[in-house]
Amino acid sequence: MTAHRNFKRQVRARAAKTGESYTAALRHFRPESAGEARSGARQPAAVRLAVAQTPVREDPRDAEGLRAAGxxxxxxxxxxxxxxxxxxxxxEGALCxxxxxxxxxxxxxxxxxxDWDRYRWEEARAELAAIAELAGELRLWTVIAAxxxxxxxNRPHNSLYVLSDRGGLVTRYDERMLSNTxxxxxxxxxxxxxxxxxxxxxxxCLLGMEIHYPELFAEYEALDVDCVLLSTTGVRPGSPAAQAQGHAANNAFWVSLAVPTQHAATAPSGVVAPNGEWLARCPAEGEPALAVVDLDDGDEAAAEAVAHARPWRRAxxxxLAAGQRPADPRSEDRGAAF
Structure with a gap:
C-alpha cells in the first residue's frame, strides 16, 4: 500500500509540474513496451455531461401532455x-x-x-423540432428519446435521437433488445x-431494457466508446443501479443512466465512473433534475481504470482470441494426473 501511495504521489507531482492531466502523467510511468502490449484503449478528452430525470407521460393521445413534456x-x-x-x-419517454x-x-x-394512429405524431415532431432548435441556440448536444x-x-422504432450543438440530427439509435410486449x-x-x-x-447509446445485456456494453467497449448513454423507463429497485456500476467497471468506461422521476426514490438518474463508483446522482425526491459531471481523467481511480484496467483486459x-495456448497433450487431457 505504501508503494502504491508513493507511486500515485509521483504521478501527481509530474502532473502538477507539467500541467498534464493525471492520466497523461500516468502514461510516463508505464514502460512503453508494456503500453504497446496493452494498447487499444483510447485516451478520451474531456466533456461536461448533464443527465436528466423527467416525468414520463403515458397517454399518446394527450397533445397538451406532449407540449408540457417538451x-x-x-x-x-x-x-x-x-x-x-x-x-x-x-x-426513455422524456416526451411520451x-x-x-x-x-x-x-x-x-x-x-x-x-394502433399508432392514436399517437400525436404532429405534436411530437413539433416538440422535437423545438428541442433541436434550442440545442443549436445553446450549443448543447442533446440525446432525447421518442x-x-x-x-x-411497419411498427415504429423506439429510438434515441442525437442532436448536435448546431441543432441538426446527427444520428439515431433504435432499441434492439425489445421486451416481449x-x-x-x-x-x-x-x-x-x-x-x-x-x-x-x-x-x-442504449435504450429500454438493454441494461440487462452485457454483450451490448462489451460491443461498445470494442468500438472504443468512452461513455454509454442508457435511457430507460422500466427499472426495478436496486437492479439498474447495480447493473450500471457493473457494466462501467467491467468495461472501464463511464455509464450515464437516465430514468424517469417516477423511479427516483429507488434509482435516480446519475453517472458511474469507469471504476464502478457513482460520480453524481439526481435527487431522490422525484422532481425534474440534472446530475452534471465532467467526463475526464481528473479522478485518479477513474483515470487508472481507463489507462490501466481497460488496456490490460483488451490484451x-x-x-485468448489469438490462440496462445500450448500444444501440449497434458493441456487437453482433463484427467491428467497431478
Missing part, C-alpha cells in the same frame, strides 16, 4: 447549459412513453397490436450500435 425538457436544457454542460442526456393498453386495439382491458415512425404497416405489439427492433463523438469523447482478450 417545455420541461427545454427548461432542463437551459439549466444544463447554464451549468456548463456540452451534452444533455434524457430518459405510450402505454401499451392505451395504444392497444384490444385495450384498455387487454394488450394487443398497437418513437421513430416507419412506413406502414414491445416486440409482439409495439415496436420494430433496431439493427446496429450507434456511436458519436463530442469534443473528443466518444459516446454509445488478455486478444491473447
Amino acid at each position: 417545455r420541461e425538457v427545454r427548461a432542463l436544457m437551459r439549466e444544463a447549459s447554464a451549468r456548463g454542460a456540452r451534452i444533455a442526456h434524457f430518459p 412513453f405510450p402505454h401499451k393498453l392505451l395504444l392497444s386495439v384490444d385495450g384498455p382491458e387487454a394488450v394487443g397490436p398497437a 418513437p421513430h415512425r416507419l412506413t406502414a404497416p 414491445k416486440a409482439s405489439y409495439l415496436y420494430s427492433p433496431g439493427r446496429a450500435p450507434v456511436a458519436f463523438e463530442v469534443d473528443g469523447v466518444r459516446f454509445g 488478455a482478450r486478444a491473447g
Whole structure:
C-alpha cells in the first residue's frame, strides 16, 4: 500500500509540474513496451455531461401532455447549459412513453397490436423540432428519446435521437433488445450500435431494457466508446443501479443512466465512473433534475481504470482470441494426473 501511495504521489507531482492531466502523467510511468502490449484503449478528452430525470407521460393521445413534456425538457436544457454542460442526456419517454393498453386495439382491458394512429405524431415532431432548435441556440448536444415512425404497416422504432450543438440530427439509435410486449405489439427492433463523438469523447447509446445485456456494453467497449448513454423507463429497485456500476467497471468506461422521476426514490438518474463508483446522482425526491459531471481523467481511480484496467483486459482478450495456448497433450487431457 505504501508503494502504491508513493507511486500515485509521483504521478501527481509530474502532473502538477507539467500541467498534464493525471492520466497523461500516468502514461510516463508505464514502460512503453508494456503500453504497446496493452494498447487499444483510447485516451478520451474531456466533456461536461448533464443527465436528466423527467416525468414520463403515458397517454399518446394527450397533445397538451406532449407540449408540457417538451417545455420541461427545454427548461432542463437551459439549466444544463447554464451549468456548463456540452451534452444533455434524457430518459426513455422524456416526451411520451405510450402505454401499451392505451395504444392497444384490444385495450384498455387487454394488450394487443398497437394502433399508432392514436399517437400525436404532429405534436411530437413539433416538440422535437423545438428541442433541436434550442440545442443549436445553446450549443448543447442533446440525446432525447421518442418513437421513430416507419412506413406502414411497419411498427415504429423506439429510438434515441442525437442532436448536435448546431441543432441538426446527427444520428439515431433504435432499441434492439425489445421486451416481449414491445416486440409482439409495439415496436420494430433496431439493427446496429450507434456511436458519436463530442469534443473528443466518444459516446454509445442504449435504450429500454438493454441494461440487462452485457454483450451490448462489451460491443461498445470494442468500438472504443468512452461513455454509454442508457435511457430507460422500466427499472426495478436496486437492479439498474447495480447493473450500471457493473457494466462501467467491467468495461472501464463511464455509464450515464437516465430514468424517469417516477423511479427516483429507488434509482435516480446519475453517472458511474469507469471504476464502478457513482460520480453524481439526481435527487431522490422525484422532481425534474440534472446530475452534471465532467467526463475526464481528473479522478485518479477513474483515470487508472481507463489507462490501466481497460488496456490490460483488451490484451488478455486478444491473447485468448489469438490462440496462445500450448500444444501440449497434458493441456487437453482433463484427467491428467497431478
